[in-house]
Amino acid sequence: MNSTLSSITNSMERSVSPASDSDVPFKVSDTLAPPRVNKIAGTTTINFDGLLNDPLLLKEDLKNGCGGQLWPAGMVLSRYLLSQHTSDMSGKTIVELGAGGGLVGLGVARGCQFASPIHITDQLPMFDLMQDNISLNQLGTKVKASILDWGEPLPAHIPNNPDIILAADCVYFEPAFPLLLDTLKDLIGPETVCYFCYKRRRRADLRFIKLAKKNFDMQEIRDDPNATSYNRENIFLYTLRRKTPKSNNK
Numbered sequence: 222m223n224s225t226l227s228s229i230t231n232s233m234e235r236s237v238s239p240a241s242d243s244d245v246p247f248k249v250s251d252t253l254a255p256p257r258v259n260k261i262a263g264t265t266t267i268n269f270d271g272l273l274n275d276p277l278l279l280k281e282d283l284k285n286g287c288g289g290q291l292w293p294a295g296m297v298l299s300r301y302l303l304s305q306h307t308s309d310m311s312g313k314t315i316v317e318l319g320a321g322g323g324l325v326g327l328g329v330a331r332g333c334q335f336a337s338p339i340h341i342t343d344q345l346p347m348f349d350l351m352q353d354n355i356s357l358n359q360l361g362t363k364v365k366a367s368i369l370d371w372g373e374p375l376p377a378h379i380p381n382n383p384d385i386i387l388a389a390d391c392v393y394f395e396p397a398f399p400l401l402l403d404t405l406k407d408l409i410g411p412e413t414v415c416y417f418c419y420k421r422r423r424r425a426d427l428r429f430i431k432l433a434k435k436n437f438d439m440q441e442i443r444d445d446p447n448a449t450s451y452n453r454e455n456i457f458l459y460t461l462r463r464k465t466p467k468s469n470n471k
């Protein structure tokens with residue numbers, strides 16, 4: 222069991238409501254993030270196991286909310302995209318939901334080919350942290366931070382039906398489930414692919430997945446060689462697409 226991400230996972234679970242006793246710390250290589258003992262504000266250097274030549278610097282600060290630190294599904298989604306999708310996002314519009322400090326969107330911006338700016342979005346309390354991390358990595362021409370509250374009308378400058386939506390560790394607070402679902406319904410167009418990574422911590426999380434399966438064509442991603450390892454830690458990676466008459470029958 223690796224101490225690095227298990228300390229991330231454990232401290233994350235302390236920062237939201239407690240996980241069940243059966244939750245097992247997450248095992249990932251040491252190079253994902255340096256070990257930390259506690260959650261004081263600071264800057265973390267991440268290269269995602271060598272997937273980034275030029276590592277990301279991520280300021281973490283929990284003073285404005287739980288998005289101010291790295292979450293395990295964000296690490297998994299970043300690693301997946303940086304290993305399997307480095308070149309097929311060029312020319313695509315990309316929006317990240319619940320970006321926190323911007324882990325996934327900034328990772329993609331650093332390591333994948335793309336054309337238009339990536340929109341990383343979260344609630345107002347996370348805005349400064351997103352901005353700080355964009356500046357810290359000199360990605361201001363490639364990444365734009367925006368406030369996007371789930372369940373609210375989409376800001377006018379956010380692409381309506383983006384080609385790609387990124388959502389990592391957005392399933393953790395039951396009252397927000399219908400809001401997240403509404404925003405996904407608003408954003409997912411006929412050509413949109415949403416990469417959706419979540420960690421199942423409690424039974425309620427499955428209710429979200431059930432609802433998502435009802436509303437979208439939801440498929441578990443099968444081309445990630447690391448899946449067996451993170452599935453053991455109750456982390457799952459899916460694509461969500463708009464249902465078609467064919468997928469409706471599934």
Ligand SMILES: C[S@@+](CC[C@H](N)C(=O)[O-])C[C@H]1O[C@@H](n2cnc3c(N)ncnc32)[C@H](O)[C@@H]1O
Pocket residue numbers: 286287288289290291292293294295296318319320321322323324325342343344347369370371388389390391393397400
């Ligand atoms: C657990 S964090 C995940 C952060 C990041 N995606 C990661 O993987 O490291 C969940 C994020 O969802 C955001 N969030 C929660 N409720 C939200 C809402 N109603 N509208 C927009 N964002 C929300 C939080 O502010 C937080 O940054």
